[in-house]
Structure formats: structure tokens, C-alpha cells
Amino acid sequence: MGLRVHRAISWIQGAEQAAGREDADTAFICYWIAFNAAYAQGQDLHGLFRETEFRQWYFDMIFSVDVRRIIYEAIWQRFSGALHPFLSNHFVFEPFWRHHHGEEGFDDWRERFRADQRYVNEALSRQDTPRILTVLFRRLYILRNQLVHGGATWSGGVNRQQVEGGKEIMACLVPHFVNLMMDHPNEPWGVPPYPPVDG
Numbered sequence: 001m002g003l004r005v006h007r008a009i010s011w012i013q014g015a016e017q018a019a020g021r022e023d024a025d026t027a028f029i030c031y032w033i034a035f036n037a038a039y040a041q042g043q044d045l046h047g048l049f050r051e052t053e054f055r056q057w058y059f060d061m062i063f064s065v066d067v068r069r070i071i072y073e074a075i076w077q078r079f080s081g082a083l084h085p086f087l088s089n090h091f092v093f094e095p096f097w098r099h100h101h102g103e104e105g106f107d108d109w110r111e112r113f114r115a116d117q118r119y120v121n122e123a124l125s126r127q128d129t130p131r132i133l134t135v136l137f138r139r140l141y142i143l144r145n146q147l148v149h150g151g152a153t154w155s156g157g158v159n160r161q162q163v164e165g166g167k168e169i170m171a172c173l174v175p176h177f178v179n180l181m182m183d184h185p186n187e188p189w190g191v192p193p194y195p196p197v198d199g
Contacts (some may be wrong), residue, residue, distance in 0.1 A: 001185050001187075005182055014026075024155075035174050038177055071177075076127055076129075082168050084124070093112075093139065094142050120132070
């Protein structure tokens, strides 16, 4: 657990430095790497499990140790105002991009988006933190892909709203995730990938 926390903290520091330079793109990417360092599993080096499955496992672990409801407070008190605009943005909705790239079966992306928004609004009205976190990180993952795979211009104006919103959300949540891990070092957080090895 110490190695993954050490790595995560180092990337959080990098994210904070980038945010201090008002470089939201780099800050978001660094926060995502910190998040990845916190949950990635060494046994998945060959893609045997989907990343979304590991994320869901990690969130289940986080909620199981979050007896003081730190994540709940972060979502509903700290940045609840940023949630709705980000979750209402179709530019971080995967079916929109699949349709835009000409994939068959996604002509109905608008209907899917409306259905997803109903799901989101129901979760928001119930303050269903686990459900919101799952949807939120599904959307954040699309933003991550846009940036990491070169689908956006660095510091560009086109996607500022989602980048700034995503950065603020990650800046709030990722340090809480890592702090919860440090508070519960004996939980089975798994084996981090790429451990330091000699020669």
C-alpha cells in the first residue's frame, strides 16, 4: 500500500503545481495518474480485466472504509455546484462520440443521453453517492481519453468547460481517496503494477 500511496501523492503534487500555473490540462492528467496509481492492480498487466471493473472494485473499497462519509461530504458540500454542469455536458458522453465517429448503432445518442440524465437526476435528488461517483468517473474517463490520446489542443478554448470542471472534481476527490487509504493501510488494496525491481 505504501508504494501506491507514495506514487499517488507525487502525482497529486504535480497536479497542484500545474494548477498553480493555471494549466488545467496538465493538472487533470496528473490527478488522473494519481487516481490510477491509487487503484491500478499489478495482475492486470495484460488487460485481463476491464479498467472500469477495477474502478468499481476500488470505489466499493473506498465506500467500505469511509465511515465518516468524507466522500459524501466532498461531493454534496464541496463541489455540488460543479456536478450538474459537468454531468450535463454531452462532450463527455461516450455515445455522442461514437455517433460522431460514424459507429453504427449510436444514432440514438440523444435518447441515450436523456435517459442517462434522468438516471443522474434521480441519483442527484437522492444524493446517491455511489451511483453518482460511478457515472461521474465514466464521464471523467472520456475527458481523460480526449486529453491523453491527443483528442484536444493543450490549453485550447474548445473544451475549457469540461477540462476546468474535471480538474476541480479530481482535485477534490483524489486526495480524499488517498487519505482514506492511508487511514486504512491494512485493507486489501491489491498489488501495485510495475514495482521497483533490481536490474
